Amino acid sequence: MFIDDTIAAIATAPGEAGIGIVRISGDKSIDLTDQIFRSKEGKKLSEYKPRRITYGYIIDPKTDKRVDEVLVSYMKGPNTYTKEDIIEINCHGGMIPVKNILELVLRMGARAADPGEFTKRAFLNGRIDLAQAEAVMDLISAKTEKGFDVALNQLEGSLSKKVAKVREILLEMLAHVEVSIDFAEEDIDEVTLDFLLEKSSEVEKDIQKLLDTADTGKILREGLSTVIVGKPNVGKSSLLNALVRESRAIVTDVPGTTRDVIEEHLNVKGIPLRLIDTAGIRETEDVVEKIGVEKSKELFNLADLIIVMLDASRELMEEDKQIINLIGQKKALIIINKTDLPQKLNFEEVETIIGSKKIIKVSLVEEKGLEEIEDALVEMVYQGQVRAKDSLLVTNIRHKNALERALESIKDSTKAIKQQLPLDFVEVDIKNTWEALGEITGDSVGEDLLDHIFKNFCIGK
Template sequence: MIYIDDTITAIATAPGEAGIGIVRISGEKALIITDEIFESKQGKKLSDYPVRRMTYGYIIDPDRNEKIDEVLVYYTKGPYTYTKEDVVEINCHGGVIPVKKILELVLRKGARAAEPGEFTKRAFLNGRIDLAQAEAVMDLISAKTDKGFDVALDQLEGALSKKVSVTRQKLMDMLAHIEVSIDFSEEDIDEVTLDYLLHKSKEVEKDIEVLLKTADTGKILREGLSTVIVGKPNVGKSSLLNALLRESRAIVTEVPGTTRDVIEEHLNIRGIPLKIIDTAGIRETEDIVEKIGVEKSKEFFNKADLIIFMLDISTKLTKEDLQILELIENKKALILMNKTDLPQKADLDKAKELIKNKKIIKISLIEEKGLEEVEEAIEELVYKGEIKAKDRLLVTNVRHKNSLERALQSMKEGTEAIEKKMPLDFVEVDVKNTWEALGEITGDTVAEDIIDHIFKNFCIGK
């Protein structure tokens, strides 16, 4: 445990009116400070009561001898706390004024205002959790779906950390063999040692590759799938958005160009968070307002993870349709052929070359047909290859992915060096680089400035 001599405090609940507000204090003076400002119903201090007990009483400003609020106070002694330090939590009435007054009083009595994520940072520095688990705390808080929550919970419980630790142990075994071989460098390196190192290096490569394969899916579950609905005006884009949302969010009329700006919504499709955007129809227009909407549509189109392109099968293909088809040729896209309840007039021969590698789904939003297939197709795009919807060990963090990529590159270089029977000093460098890159995930080898940056993205009070 790292010794930290100051005591921190923050409001641990969201701002605004609520039933309860919590002021959290952590550090060696947590109980001393609370004893100065808390008095139980029986007129006792908090230290007069056993630990891990909720005590009823009042927060009192001793300098003015006035009651601030009626509270329940909970004290737990370290190391059996979130931060592994002494922790006091003051449960007061929710709302801006009660928590603000209590926080100001605690600060006046000697605590320091906590920085964003500092409670979790202390949990990391004091060895209660590693860096991957600390990052999972924020993933848990910001989870948009049950699936994202489950993955974050597994990471908080150490699923990713354990996998990384097992792989790092294999690398330590390799380094031990290399050290022994270098110590006896006057003798030739025997084939048994080389075979062992080669076997281990390929094993480590496979471990890392398995994790990397989950990164794209994990990122989507953490951040959401940025999805843009595109098509010419009046093709049914807003109707699709309303159908997926199960509510009338976008205006639907027969007048082309009704949607003049982008409409952004968040929804959950089979555990996958989607940030879905209904764009203005992409077409040539003289209307200055619609023109701005079309330009915005193109901007979102270029940044999207997934394009849902809608065609009106009841009308002939237009120049705009073909232009959009060309734009999505190298993009991840679904093509929805809407209005199948009407006679088909679209000549798809022109479009066949452009849509040959895309998933095509025929739908009728009027008859509510095809939506199930659309949801299935989105699920298939996210959970591809060996990644299944039931999998819970997924790499969700870009920082982790970058570390894994560097680790894999170093290991491949090490494998190549072993295969070429290069001096073991060369192999040792590659193995150490792999070991260090993996250590960045759990925080064992990460730089201090990176640690500070990670916790700055946390909310205050966590």
Template sequence: MFDDTIAAIATAPGEAGISIIRMSGSKSLEIVDKIFVPKKNKSIKNYPQRRLVYGHIIDKNKDKIIDEVLAVYMKAPFTYTREDVVEINCHGGIVPVRNILDLILKNGARMAEPGEFTKRAFLNGRIDLAQAEAVMDIISAKTDKGFDVALNQLEGSLSKKVSEIRDIIVELLAHLQVSIDYTEEDIQEITYPELLSKSEIVRDKIKKLLDTSETGKIIREGLNTVIVGKPNVGKSSLLNALLRESRAIVTDIPGTTRDVIEEYVSIRGIPLKIVDTAGIRETEDVVEKMGVERSKEFFNKADLVIFMLDASKELTKEDREIMEHVKNKKAIILINKTDLPQKINENEIKEILHDKKIIKVSIAKEVGLNELEEEIVKMVYGGQVKSREMSLVTNIRHKNALEKALKSIEESIEAIKQELFFDLIAVDLNDCYEYLGEITGDTVAENIIDNIFKNFCLGK
């Protein structure tokens, strides 16, 4: 438990129906009692905890009512932070919220740092570090599926799997320590085959978690998707169709899109950060030329490329140049305008992009969009089960820790195969245990903890 009491606004700034100011710490009840006057009693202390109490926030020095509010006191340890917590529900808006917070700070609280409420929940043992990070993922989730994955982690799904792996390592380390310390005693030592078998189980479990990291990153951050093609092939029409709104200007004039347009769209629960680029072609127009250069930059950074071609026209030099770049990218090929007489040579496309999925569409007639969405889902999940049925590694910090743990267990396995001394094997096993502990926060450095919570919003 901490000695000081913190306070912050827990709701987003701006005009709203209500805003919430939150306090946490041993002086929370004492502070709210100084500034809050219930309608029917002299003190909030006369009410049971966890009951919303109607009354007024009053600046007693000025004998002035600040706002009409509902206040609730929650006693430790059954709170978000495992400390005494008070929440004040006031009218939304900058003025009442600011005045109430100023009054709280004048009466003994201090301003909370970003993420400090959740940090206290972690340090007080209510949640582990992976669960704390899931709180921020819930707040920033862009789709229902992203929310589901984050909620799973908040409920401890990833932490449980990591703990199961660490339990196996602890068992191995215990057997090794007994074998090292009591070599002269009549105690049955663990054998190298036993060590190898259980170490391989550890390795396989870590690999299984790592295999979800690419999908998890996409669910958490979105799939960087770029629509490319020469001018007037239907890129902006595709963006509008995916968004279900007219976001990009669509005309028959080549070069209408002269810069990139970025939007978020959810494809069956998968968040796509989708970019409609300027048509890639040789041009003398200075503004369009700058747009083409930006298109190339986004193309190089993309996780997924949607390359569009015009079925009603023969392949051009520009088409072929783009195809050469697309060859080395994760890409889907869309042949658009299939409602018009077809002139494009599909065989040539297949020769150059033989390993890419080709989908025929007509954006104007709304044909083929379902197949495109199905292919995106297939590429992201690779046939895996739905996100609610598995623990996805969505955090780059978790992925890095798992990679280090995997390296350590593989070194341990190699030492076991060579039948090296038990104490040498134990070093690598212990390293693996420590790296896994970084995920849940059991073995993580204090500066890393501070950096994680700095990314949180105030009041959380």
């Protein structure tokens, strides 16, 4: 795809900072910059060699007025991020300097870049594939070291290489199928069928292995939405404060203190946690508290994980049972608080009601059990299927959907081979698998999908 215009954008976050950067990319980058930049020696940027930083000034050619003191780097394509000529103007941080320089660059003939357009050009010019392009935003938005490592691994091509390897197997299968179709007058030998069945099974296992990482990958990318529920005054706010390590929520002996939702983002041993403290779920005539209870139930249904809190110093009440019954098949952790007080809770009754859900006994007053809670959260995220040190994880819902379609198609292929259906049927299923996997790397996507993906990027990246 030929791109004939030059784009520009502010590449640094808005606000006061030590430096601000205006990025320019395109074949007119150097000519455009020559119109507004003068080095300390009075030279144009084109008079210097590429891949060096030059000190000087941005000057408005209309007024000959200095706009700012800058450092300018010039990188010659194709060995750049976009594979085009790139200029980066490092000016003083703050909205005024970068805004003035960007406006000047646009006046000289550049076009304001769309969100993610620099990375889109990197993809369209063949420097990176679509999975790597999406990993760029994952790197920027990573909330933990583990999430960053997974994104960096994907940017370096780990997922792309695995997908490419599976697609090579599918091409090999297609070659065998097409040869057999071309010589349809001859019987399809058992060797061909055995080969197709073996390779189909191999592809199915590879795709399933990637899909098994999707839930964990999504959590590392977006965070684990965790809702703390329980009847009033059971210790929900105390748990949030303990995990956050500060007094974020008001804690009193008065039931119903928390009437609205309190949300905190934290890092629990590499797991980004979106922790939500809710109003105690109970029947109430208080109008404000009733709204909070309804909001709690709504968040309950949307959460990835439910933390149900019970009070060891009180008997199991109908309110507790109703909350436990709401869990259903959701992932849940049962925390029994106030174990430092005289025990009235019937633990055997709790175990009977909750079934196989994990129970942890704690005393938040004495700060006992927090480590066990954090370990349980990590264990529930990885589920024994994905090791915490694994870096090849599917983190993107678009990738997951493509893998699910690929898995369904290859299973249809396996079924057709086993039933010895005409090879035209097998060929269609293999091609569908191949194309679905190609959507991950961008080998088989349309312009509309590309626009949808890159519009979520930040401008300047």
